[in-house]
Amino acid sequence: MNENDMAPLTIPAGQAEDIQRRFITKVYGWMTAGLLVTAVSASLTLTSGAILPLLLSSRWMFIGLIALQLGLVIWLSARIQSMTAITATLVFCGYSALTGVTLSTIFLLYTAESLASTFFVTAGTFGATAAFGALTKRDLSGMGGFMTMGLFGLIIASVVNMFLQNDTIYWLTTYVGILIFVGLTAYDMQKIKAMSLTVLDGGETEQKGAIIGALSLYLDFINLFLLMLRLLGRRK
DSSP states (O other): OOTTSSOOOOOOHHHHHHHHHHHHHHHHHHHHHHHHHHHHHHHHHHTOSSHHHHHHHOHHHHHHHHHHHHHHHHHHHHHGGGSOHHHHHHHHHHHHHHHHHHHHHHHTTBOHHHHHHHHHHHHHHHHHHHHHHHHOOSOOHHHHHHHHHHHHHHHHHHHHHHHHOOHHHHHHHHHHHHHHHHHHHHHHHHHHHHHGGGOOSSSHHHHHHHHHHHHHHHHHHHHHHHHHHHHHOOBO
């Protein structure tokens, strides 16, 4: 589902602002719920006597979980219109839980203090950027397209560097990646604001719109956090 699936309705300005505020609040609520699920899942995995050792000892299981996460994102994004709102919500929560499991192996490397401080820095950066996207009158679609192309380049460079292990590429992808996800956060927030005027039924359509919006912001936040962790994280 995206903002092009239905044409926006003609709504008085004051009413439109109320609708946008309510919808954005709902999106943020589900994004926060996803982050909480991820945090709980990561914590349970870190304290598990079975799951974490298995992840650390089996590279293929870890790769399989990453592939499953990617598959869930693609499936939810492509098929959300044909899903029920309950199914879309459960898939989003399931994806958030799986993310916590995979992130636990990364959290294991860093001190709790640096994880917490990086989270707050990321939250501040994310909040300011999202506010810009929601409030600016400038059309960010051109920047969004540019950032999306940059994201593909970032993924390719990161995969290549898994084999090269080049420090220059590592730090270049870190700084460029932060800029890309800052830009994508503003772009996605503007899309969500526009989408709010196309999902006014208060039921299935609105809930599915909130979930796909929450997924976009969740992905922006998680990736921004992981890139910030490269800069600010202190290893044990």
